[in-house]
Each structure stands twice: as C-alpha cells, then as structure tokens.
Amino acid sequence: MTWDEMAPLLWESTWQTALMVGWSTVFTVLFGLPIGVALVVFDRGGLRPLPVLKSVLGVIVNVGRSLPFIVLMIAIIPFTRLVVGTTIGTAAVVVPLTVGAVPFFARLVETALREVGSDVVQAAQAMGASRTAIVRKVLLPEAMPGLVAGLTVTVVALIGYSAMAGTIGGGGLGDLAVRYGYQRFETLLMIVTVVLLVVIVQLIQSLGDAVARRLSHSK
Amino acid sequence: MIQASGLHKSYGETVALDGVDLHVREGEIYGVLGRSGAGKSTLLRCVNLLERPGRGTVTVAGQELTALRSGELNHARRRIGMIHQHFALLSSRTVAANVAFPLEVMGVARAERERRVAELLDLVGLGGRGGDRPHQLSGGQKQRVGIARALAGDPAVLLSDEATSALDPATTRSILDLLKRLNAELGLTILLITHEMNVVKSVCDSVAIMAGGRIEESGSIAGLIRTPGSRLTREIFPLPEPAPAGSVTLTFTGDPQRPVVSEVVREFDVEVSILGGSIEDLAGGAVGRLRVALTGEAAPALAYLRERGLLVEVAR
Numbered sequence: 001m002t003w004d005e006m007a008p009l010l011w012e013s014t015w016q017t018a019l020m021v022g023w024s025t026v027f028t029v030l031f032g033l034p035i036g037v038a039l040v041v042f043d044r045g046g047l048r049p050l051p052v053l054k055s056v057l058g059v060i061v062n063v064g065r066s067l068p069f070i071v072l073m074i075a076i077i078p079f080t081r082l083v084v085g086t087t088i089g090t091a092a093v094v095v096p097l098t099v100g101a102v103p104f105f106a107r108l109v110e111t112a113l114r115e116v117g118s119d120v121v122q123a124a125q126a127m128g129a130s131r132t133a134i135v136r137k138v139l140l141p142e143a144m145p146g147l148v149a150g151l152t153v154t155v156v157a158l159i160g161y162s163a164m165a166g167t168i169g170g171g172g173l174g175d176l177a178v179r180y181g182y183q184r185f186e187t188l189l190m191i192v193t194v195v196l197l198v199v200i201v202q203l204i205q206s207l208g209d210a211v212a213r214r215l216s217h218s219k
Numbered sequence: 220m221i222q223a224s225g226l227h228k229s230y231g232e233t234v235a236l237d238g239v240d241l242h243v244r245e246g247e248i249y250g251v252l253g254r255s256g257a258g259k260s261t262l263l264r265c266v267n268l269l270e271r272p273g274r275g276t277v278t279v280a281g282q283e284l285t286a287l288r289s290g291e292l293n294h295a296r297r298r299i300g301m302i303h304q305h306f307a308l309l310s311s312r313t314v315a316a317n318v319a320f321p322l323e324v325m326g327v328a329r330a331e332r333e334r335r336v337a338e339l340l341d342l343v344g345l346g347g348r349g350g351d352r353p354h355q356l357s358g359g360q361k362q363r364v365g366i367a368r369a370l371a372g373d374p375a376v377l378l379s380d381e382a383t384s385a386l387d388p389a390t391t392r393s394i395l396d397l398l399k400r401l402n403a404e405l406g407l408t409i410l411l412i413t414h415e416m417n418v419v420k421s422v423c424d425s426v427a428i429m430a431g432g433r434i435e436e437s438g439s440i441a442g443l444i445r446t447p448g449s450r451l452t453r454e455i456f457p458l459p460e461p462a463p464a465g466s467v468t469l470t471f472t473g474d475p476q477r478p479v480v481s482e483v484v485r486e487f488d489v490e491v492s493i494l495g496g497s498i499e500d501l502a503g504g505a506v507g508r509l510r511v512a513l514t515g516e517a518a519p520a521l522a523y524l525r526e527r528g529l530l531v532e533v534a535r
Contacts, residue, residue, distance in 0.1 A: 123307035126267055127321040127372070128296035137323065141311040217310045217352045 016171035024097035032102040036109020047131045064103030069161045093170030105154045112146030145216040152208025220245040220408045226275035235261040237432035250419040251412040253429035259412040280375040300369030304381035306361040308353040315349030321371040339367040359390035379411035456508035462534035469509045470530040489515040
C-alpha cells in the first residue's frame with residue numbers, strides 16, 4: 001500500500017475513533033459523575049446515608065465492570081437498538097462504550113471524592129451549607145484534580161474499548177488495524193496505526209496531567 | 220448564650236459524653252480543657268449539632284437547636300462560627316473566596332460579599348492577601364482566614380476546635396491575642412476546647428475540666444482559684460501532689476509582690492520553710508501558689524493569712 005492509499009483510510013478511521021470516543025466521553029461524564037457522587041453521598045457516614053440504595057448502586061456498577069467489553073457490546077444489542085434504533089455503525093458503538101465506561105468512571109469519581117477531607121465537609125456543614133451546596137461548592141471543586149485524572153484514564157480506556165468496535169461495524173483505528181494490518185498483512189499500515197494510537201493516547205494523557213496539575217492547589 | 224443540659228453521646232459501647240451540662244455566658248471566653256479522648260471534641264460538635272447528642276438539649280442564643288429540623292438547623296448554624304485545628308480551608312478557592320463561602324451559602328449578593336470579605340480580611344490582619352491560595356500561607360495566616368470565614372455570618376458565638384494546637388507557640392500567642400481582641404471589640408462569645416493549659420491561662424474567663432465524658436469541675440477561673448482543692452489550681456501550679464502531711468499551701472491573687480510570708484514571720488512566732496511555689500499570669504491577673512511548712516505558733520499565723528484573703532490549705 002502506498003501512502004496515497006493509506007492516508008484516506010487513516011483519516012477516516014481516526015475520525016471514527018474520535019467520534020466514538022468523544023461522544024461516549026460526553027455521555028460517560030453525564031451519567032458516571034452523578035452515579036459516582038451518589039456512591040459517596042448515600043454511603044454510611046455520607047451526607048445523606050442510604051446504605052441500601054448505595055449497595056444496590058454498588059452492585060450494578062460492579063456487574064458493569066466485570067463484563068469484558070466485547071461481551072458487553074454483544075449482550076446489550078437489544079438495548080442499543082432501543083436507544084439509537086440500529087445495532088451497527090459508529091453511533092451504535094457509542095451506546096456500549098458509554099455503558100462500559102460509566103461504571104468505570106463512576107468508581108474513579110467515587111475515589112476522587114473520598115479524597116476530599118472530611119474536615120472541609122464538616123466545616124461547610126457547620127457553616128449551614130445544604131447538601132446540594134456541599135456537593136457543588138465543596139466536594140466537586142476540591143476533587144477536581146482527581147476527577148480530571150479519572151476522566152483522562154477513562155478516555156484512554158475508551159480508546160482501547162473502541163478498538164473492538166469493528167465487531168459491530170463501528171470502524172475506527174482498531175478496526176483498521178485488524179482488517180488491513182492483520183487480515184491483509186499490510187504491515188506498514190499496522191505500524192502506522194500503532195504509532196498513531198500511541199501518539200493519541202500520549203497526547204491525551206499529557207493534556208489530562210497538565211490540566212490536573214493546574215487545578216491542584218494543594219501543594 | 221450557650222446552654223447545654225444533660226448531654227449524652229455514645230458510639231456503640233464507647234460513651235463520649237456522660238451527662239454534660241454547660242453554661243456559657245454572653246461575652247465570655249469559655250475553655251473546655253481535657254486530654255484527648257475526654258469527650259471535649261464531641262461536646263463542641265454537639266453545640267452546633269455536627270454530632271447529634273443521644274439525649275439532652277442544646278440552646279444557643281435563645282434558640283433550642285435540638286428541636287430544629289435540618290433546614291432550620293442550617294439557618295441557625297450560620298449564626299455560629301467555627302474554627303478548626305487543621306483550618307479546613309478549601310484548597311480550590313482563593314483566600315477571599317474561602318471567606319466568601321458562608322456568604323454564598325447565605326445568598327448574599329456578590330457586591331456585598333466582596334465588601335464584607337475585604338472588611339473581614341482587614342479585621343484579621345490579612346488585608347491584601349485575598350488573591351492568595353491557602354497553600355501559600357503559613358499556619359497562623361491560615362487560621363486567620365479560618366477566623367475571618369467564621370465571622371462572615373456575623374455570629375453570636377464562635378466555637379474553636381483546638382484552633383491553636385497545630386501552631387507553634389509564638390503563632391499560638393498571636394491567634395489567642397486575636398481571639399481576645401474579637402471578644403473585647405465585637406462582644407463575641409467564644410467556646411474553645413483545648414488540651415493546652417496555656418490557652419486556658421491566657422484567654423479564658425471560665426473553664427470546664429473534662430475527663431471520661433464528664434465535666435469534673437467548672438466555673439470562672441477566678442472563682443476556681445479561690446476554691447479549696449480545685450483541680451484547676453493544681454493543674455496550673457505544678458507542686459508535688461499529694462502535699463506532705465502538715466504542709467500548708469497558700470494561694471494568693473492580686474499583687475504577687477506583697478511580702479505576706481515575711482509579714483507572718485515578723486508578726487508571729489513561726490518559722491517558715493518554703494517547699495515550692497510559682498506565680499502565673501492568668502487572664503484575670505497574677506496568681507501565686509506557695510507551699511510552706513510552718514513550725515511554731517502556726518494557728519494564729521494561718522488565721523492572719525486567711526484574713527488577708529489568701530486561700531490556705533493545710534495538708535493532713
């Protein structure tokens with residue numbers, strides 16, 4: 001394969017990966033953040049202890065996390081059809097990607113929020129702050145460096161998951177590597193794809209680290 | 220100003236408060252002294268209901284907090300300031316934004332908030348440092364931010380949870396001076412807990428000594444000093460305990476320079492040997508405590524000393 005043949009393929013695949021990862025990141029934050037907050041707030045000794053609800057949430061999150069992505073993607077096909085009306089293509093991949101990443105991100109949110117000292121939470125309570133105010137003005141801002149670090153890890157994980165998207169016709173760089181690099185022995189394309197993926201992950205990690213560092217005022 | 224009665228609190232088998240009554244008068248600085256585990260921290264946290272006592276009632280500024288529902292309690296808490304041992308500042312906010320936090324919670328408008336914050340930072344001696352981050356400040360400065368924040372809601376009462384325990388002696392001194400000044404200038408009632416006798420000696424008007432979840436002794440410092448067998452006096456003045464049989468311990472307030480001992484020796488037929496003693500500067504003035512052994516005509520000499528207003532304790 002020549003460069004001229006590879007370039008459009010690489011370009012299209014990168015764009016597909018960006019779409020899949022981008023949208024599923026947005027939905028992961030949208031659903032994962034509240035679930036992570038709930039895991040902390042409803043916990044025993046939390047702002048609003050509801051241990052039973054917390055346990056139920058915890059179990060759901062653990063079930064979500066224990067399924068290998070490729071199995072999850074196939075298993076939730078009916079759900080995917082319900083949500084986007086199709087089970088193949090890039091849009092159809094966003095659903096399993098989100099479902100797979102939400103429990104992962106929720107746990108990272110939970111960990112980041114637990115890092116916030118109980119003393120600042122109590123200080124806010126002593127000042128008469130409502131629970132909503134404590135979550136919005138204390139827990140989330142104080143945990144922001146940890147949340148950004150968690151989000152970075154999640155995006156990188158999503159790039160990994162998205163490599164399996166080819167199974168249901170989602171395309172992307174992983175699919176490209178499998179179809180051309182592996183099945184057609186296009187070694188050069190394989191190498192280029194690998195290098196591209198490494199560079200993308202590296203860029204995202206560096207960006208995440210830089211933002212987290214900027215937000216961290218503790219030391 | 221603060222009235223707590225019959226407070227009980229236990230965590231499983233551990234009893235943290237075992238029937239505690241506390242009465243803090245308006246405008247005074249009240250210290251609760253005790254070792255760690257004595258229950259003083261639980262007591263303080265029961266005053267603004269960060270801990271809900273198992274039994275008993277808490278009334279602050281005429282409002283019975285233990286009878287309030289959570290929304291009303293949040294309102295009442297805004298009139299009770301609190302400062303913390305490790306400052307509990309928000310690292311994600313600037314100094315000014317930390318002080319503004321309670322005002323935001325109260326729904327004060329931005330312009331008014333900014334005005335108040337500048338005023339409060341000036342009050343605690345941090346004018347111009349509003350843009351700094353907490354990690355750029357020293358421990359003493361952080362506690363000043365904590366104090367400014369605690370005063371933002373214009374509280375009637377300030378609760379201090381070991382506010383100087385993480386600070387060095389000189390900084391402790393300056394923070395205590397600030398608290399004293401706020402007490403005098405704003406008429407702020409302060410309830411503080413501490414394990415340091417020095418804090419009680421230098422700022423408190425009244426004190427409660429706690430151990431094992433109970434208050435062992437409480438009252439005004441001046442009153443306790445004049446009470447025979449007071450724990451406070453024994454703790455402030457480290458004389459060997461128990462006093463040897465027949466020895467006399469004299470506690471005198473007022474002018475520590477007054478030569479009472481030589482007066483006694485001149486007036487009566489007694490010999491005085493000094494076994495130990497010291498003079499301490501308390502918030503209310505200097506107090507001395509002297510342990511002596513008298514030989515000779517002791518009874519009239521002791522009567523003379525009592526007449527002079529000294530507390531005379533004879534060990535048997």
